[in-house]
Amino acid sequence: DIQMTQSPSSLSASVGARVTITCRASQSISTFLNWYQQKPNKSPNLLIYDASSLQSGVPSRFSGSGSGTDFTLTISSLQPEDVATYYCQQSYTVPRTFGQGTKVGI
Amino acid sequence: QVQLVQSGGEVRKPGASVQVSCKASAYTFVTFGISWLRQAPGQGLEWMGWISLNNGDTLYAQKFQGRVTLTTDTSTTTAYMDLRSLRSDDTAMYYCARDGEWGNLAGASFDPWGQGTLVTVSS
Numbered sequence: 085d086i087q088m089t090q091s092p093s094s095l096s097a098s099v100g101a102r103v104t105i106t107c108r109a110s111q112s113i114s115t116f117l118n119w120y121q122q123k124p125n126k127s128p129n130l131l132i133y134d135a136s137s138l139q140s141g142v143p144s145r146f147s148g149s150g151s152g153t154d155f156t157l158t159i160s161s162l163q164p165e166d167v168a169t170y171y172c173q174q175s176y177t178v179p180r181t182f183g184q185g186t187k188v189g190i
Numbered sequence: 191q192v193q194l195v196q197s198g199g200e201v202r203k204p205g206a207s208v209q210v211s212c213k214a215s216a217y218t219f220v221t222f223g224i225s226w227l228r229q230a231p232g233q234g235l236e237w238m239g240w241i242s243l244n245n246g247d248t249l250y251a252q253k254f255q256g257r258v259t260l261t262t263d264t265s266t267t268t269a270y271m272d273l274r275s276l277r278s279d280d281t282a283m284y285y286c287a288r289d290g291e292w293g294n295l296a297g298a299s300f301d302p303w304g305q306g307t308l309v310t311v312s313s
Contacts, residue, residue: 116296116297118299118300120235120300122235127285127303127304127305127306128235128285128300128303129303130299130300130301130302133297133299133301134297139301171234171235173235173299173300175290175295175296175297175298175299176296177296178240178249178295179237179249179251179252180225180237180240181237182234182235182236182237183234184234185234185235
């Protein structure tokens with residue numbers, strides 16, 4: 085199975101700050117990497133697909149980059165509504181696997 | 191826009207079985223697959239398996255092989271997840287999510303998700 089490792093596991097930043105979350109795959113997954121946002125007591129929501137494509141309706145302050153084994157999710161200007169846990173997920177192969185999550189607070 | 195609506199919460203005793211349903215609100219039911227995932231309290235996301243809504247083919251995570259069965263009913267556009275021999279550590283929120291079909295599984299994403307079904311296993 086492909087292992088996905090996120091860092092940090094949690095962070096706290098000020099409103100307006102730039103936030104970066106990294107995700108590393110245990111083997112190359114090309115750009116088959118998705119990012120999800122999960123707010124407390126809600127279902128996860130797709131933010132970024134194919135490593136860097138913004139899902140329709142997602143604010144442009146979210147962006148993704150990377151290929152191979154190293155990926156990044158960036159929030160350019162953190163907003164109060166961005167408080168959530170963020171997960172990366174590889175779609176290169178089955179079984180689908182997720183990072184352990186990064187909890188973002190204000 | 192596809193929407194996935196899951197059945198309500200369930201409480202089971204250890205050793206019992208549970209079935210969770212996931213109804214898709216779109217006539218294009220057979221053009222995508224459905225993955226089932228779960229999230230234990232305070233934990234991360236875990237993929238359990240996938241079913242093709244086109245032909246019923248399935249893929250299961252090794253951890254759940256032999257204990258989970260995924261099925262569909264195309265006449266009602268509903269997918270089902272059956273989990274047997276329940277243990278206390280099966281207590282979790284169970285989600286269905288739209289996934290890709292054969293030929294485009296690589297690169298697919300989970301979107302949208304159902305609202306989740308809480309399964310509680312307790313004696």
